[in-house]
Amino acid sequence: MDAVWPVADVLAHLAGRWRVRRDVRDLAGGDEGRFEGITVFGALPGGGLLHEESGTFTWQGVARPATRTLRFLPGRVPGTADVRFADGRPFHELDLTSGRYVADHPCAADLYRGEFTVRDADHWHTLWRVAGPAKDLVLATEYVRDGAGQRVEG
Structure with missing residues (x-):
């Protein structure tokens, strides 16, 4: 099991720019x-954060811009x-006060189950398992705070 790092306030923790x-x-x-790309968590008027992810997605050898x-x-x-x-549609709740959280999101007949793990102030990880009649996927994402001085290892 990975080490976990409790987060008192998820919005304050995520604010800023992350390499993905x-x-x-x-x-x-x-x-x-x-x-591979960047995720920026910027302030929303009235509270909260706007998560904007942009980069390149390569699938079956073809690279395309993705947001x-x-x-x-x-x-x-x-x-x-x-x-x-x-x-504005609901996706999931997120509580990182223990450093780890599991969220479910039903999408038609498929179920998305995400596990979020905060490793330290500058690193967190998500693992989504998508299972159902339409999809059978695993999505593993590493986030490193931009400027943390470390690279995402591949």
Whole structure:
């Protein structure tokens, strides 16, 4: 089990710029891909953070630009977050007070189960397992605070 680092306030912890590497495996077909880029958590008017991810996703040898936007709003419990898609639909809650959190998100007949682990002030990791009739994927993402002086190892 990885070491965990408790976070008193998830929004304060995530604010800023992070380097990202995401490995994607299709368990059904055996294909593998990788996203490399930057995620910026910037302040939202009225509270919370706008998560803007941009970079390059390479799948089956083809590299393409990729972006994703989420909203991290203050959660029901102080120090937690209510994560939403860009259009406002609910995604999952996030509570890192123990340094680790598991979230579920049903998407049609598939289930996304994400495990979030904070390793220290400058490193955190997510592992999403997507299972169902349409998808059978594993997405492992490493985040390193930009300027932390360390590179994401590949």
